[in-house]
Amino acid sequence: MAGVPGFVHSDFAPVVVAVAERCLRRGYGTQQVPPEVRTGIVLVSASGDLASARHVRATVEAGGRVGPLFFFQSVPNSVAGHIAARWGLRGPVVCLSPTGDPYTDGVAEADLLRDDGDADEVLLILIEQAPDGPTEAVAVLLGGGARP
Amino acid sequence: MVEARVAQLTGVYAVSALGRGADAQLAGVLAGVPAFGPVRRFDTAARRVTVAATVPEVGTLPDELAAAIDEACRAAGLDREGRTGCALLLAVHGGPATGPAPAVLAGQLAARCGLSGHTRVYTSACVSASTAVADAAAQITRGDVERVVVAAGYLVEPDQFALFDAGRALAVDGAVRPFSAGRRGLLLGDGVAAVVLESSSGRRRGGADPVATVAGWGRAGDAFHPCQPEPGGSGLARAVGGALRRAGLTPQAVGYVNANATGTAQSDAAEAAALRRALGGHATEVPVSSTKSVHGHALEASGLLELVVTALALRHGELPVNAGWRGPDEACPLNVITTAPRRTTATHALTLNAAFGGANTALLVGVG
Numbered sequence: 001m002a003g004v005p006g007f008v009h010s011d012f013a014p015v016v017v018a019v020a021e022r023c024l025r026r027g028y029g030t031q032q033v034p035p036e037v038r039t040g041i042v043l044v045s046a047s048g049d050l051a052s053a054r055h056v057r058a059t060v061e062a063g064g065r066v067g068p069l070f071f072f073q074s075v076p077n078s079v080a081g082h083i084a085a086r087w088g089l090r091g092p093v094v095c096l097s098p099t100g101d102p103y104t105d106g107v108a109e110a111d112l113l114r115d116d117g118d119a120d121e122v123l124l125i126l127i128e129q130a131p132d133g134p135t136e137a138v139a140v141l142l143g144g145g146a147r148p
Numbered sequence: 149m150v151e152a153r154v155a156q157l158t159g160v161y162a163v164s165a166l167g168r169g170a171d172a173q174l175a176g177v178l179a180g181v182p183a184f185g186p187v188r189r190f191d192t193a194a195r196r197v198t199v200a201a202t203v204p205e206v207g208t209l210p211d212e213l214a215a216a217i218d219e220a221c222r223a224a225g226l227d228r229e230g231r232t233g234c235a236l237l238l239a240v241h242g243g244p245a246t247g248p249a250p251a252v253l254a255g256q257l258a259a260r261c262g263l264s265g266h267t268r269v270y271t272s273a274c275v276s277a278s279t280a281v282a283d284a285a286a287q288i289t290r291g292d293v294e295r296v297v298v299a300a301g302y303l304v305e306p307d308q309f310a311l312f313d314a315g316r317a318l319a320v321d322g323a324v325r326p327f328s329a330g331r332r333g334l335l336l337g338d339g340v341a342a343v344v345l346e347s348s349s350g351r352r353r354g355g356a357d358p359v360a361t362v363a364g365w366g367r368a369g370d371a372f373h374p375c376q377p378e379p380g381g382s383g384l385a386r387a388v389g390g391a392l393r394r395a396g397l398t399p400q401a402v403g404y405v406n407a408n409a410t411g412t413a414q415s416d417a418a419e420a421a422a423l424r425r426a427l428g429g430h431a432t433e434v435p436v437s438s439t440k441s442v443h444g445h446a447l448e449a450s451g452l453l454e455l456v457v458t459a460l461a462l463r464h465g466e467l468p469v470n471a472g473w474r475g476p477d478e479a480c481p482l483n484v485i486t487t488a489p490r491r492t493t494a495t496h497a498l499t500l501n502a503a504f505g506g507a508n509t510a511l512l513v514g515v516g
Contacts, residue, residue, distance in 0.1 A: 071315025077505030
């Protein structure tokens with residue numbers, strides 16, 4: 001899997017970008033989303049970027065200094081912003097830690113953003129990073145603005 | 149004719165380095181004395197910056213959140229029966245932490261505080277709490293629910309402190325100077341807050357008079373960069389536009405802006421550009437300050453702490469000072485409140501937040 005410029009150490013961002021790009025390509029090819037379509041991002045993850053957080057915890061615990069790039073990837077918003085910049089997604093960016101079924105939580109938030117009028121469509125991303133297993137993610141485009 | 153449902157703030161509570169409770173927050177932001185001091189909670193010897201705005205003798209985050217929810221419900225006149233079916237929207241840092249996982253924490257808080265409606269946990273960095281408030285207001289006005297508790301908390305801890313220090317985001321001169329010449333960055337601060345939002349049509353017998361209404365809200369993205377704001381402020385301007393549109397107000401109706409301004413060079417300039425874009429000529433007239441200059445940046449909780457102080461200040465009729473001012477910056481041509489609190493008869497104020505990922509929110513508060 002290709003890395004993502006500016007993101008290090010963890011496969012959280014590369015996996016998010018991989019599933020998001022596959023999903024957006026189905027809808028928009030290689031083009032950006034047209035400016036009149038406001039595509040929101042809802043990223044749902046209980047684990048967050050576990051690998052990076054653990055690295056930071058261990059480094060701080062040992063009295064060390066973390067690398068500056070870890071600051072920039074310290075919240076899930078960052079990779080959402082990377083995707084938004086690449087694809088021209090101008091809707092809200094919302095990250096959730098699921099309290100129930102992650103897909104149900106994510107769809108409920110996406111529906112709210114669309115119904116409330118801040119988003120025409122929503123890129124929903126579910127990602128979980130297991131401590132000792134593979135990172136798994138899925139992306140789906142909900143709604144559908146003015147597709148080309 | 150059926151009256152439109154309005155989301156009212158009927159109970160508010162907050163804890164920060166300014167003190168405990170709503171009155172302490174209002175007094176603190178009007179006094180305008182920054183609450184930053186040496187961090188004693190953990191070792192900062194390896195850090196470039198060693199100060200933050202911390203609460204002395206603070207409890208654990210779950211205990212502080214539970215207490216804040218109880219106090220906000222009490223202020224709203226919400227007894228145990230009234231809390232039944234009430235939703236809890238929680239804004240906290242996501243991922244692994246020393247305490248319970250966010251979803252577990254939400255469940256525990258709901259059970260402790262008797263809130264039996266749905267729960268949702270927002271981990272959208274510095275727009276977490278403000279997004280939760282926007283969602284709560286949307287759910288109330290569209291008739292999904294009668295009342296929602298929004299709670300948010302961040303207590304300064306070693307990992308985020310180390311990350312902000314590593315990213316050279318912290319002000320090495322130990323002061324937060326929003327929109328000012330010579331600003332050097334942000335400083336972190338504790339913040340735990342809870343608010344009760346209720347439908348205007350669902351006023352309870354014995355319920356408190358509302359503190360304020362959440363008259364409008366907007367959420368929008370920059371589509372620009374993983375962690376830098378769009379210099380023209382386009383996303384934040386669209387969020388402000390959304391808030392005005394929902395409230396049915398013109399820019400001239402806005403009598404105060406509690407800005408996101410963190411004291412960071414690029415971000416403050418982008419926010420000034422956003423205000424010019426959204427408010428037109430009124431952007432240079434409306435009084436502006438950033439209360440982060442006194443209570444620090446409470447990250448995931450910042451939007452709720454700042455909503456509380458904005459609503460209280462507007463209701464009180466005095467606008468908070470923007471501490472740390474050294475002089476104007478031509479990149480931020482705004483009417484910044486620099487020396488003393490300013491008296492106002494305004495009825496509406498904006499409180500703005502922005503985060504990594506180009507996420508922006510605007511909340512429009514109304515009184516009177």
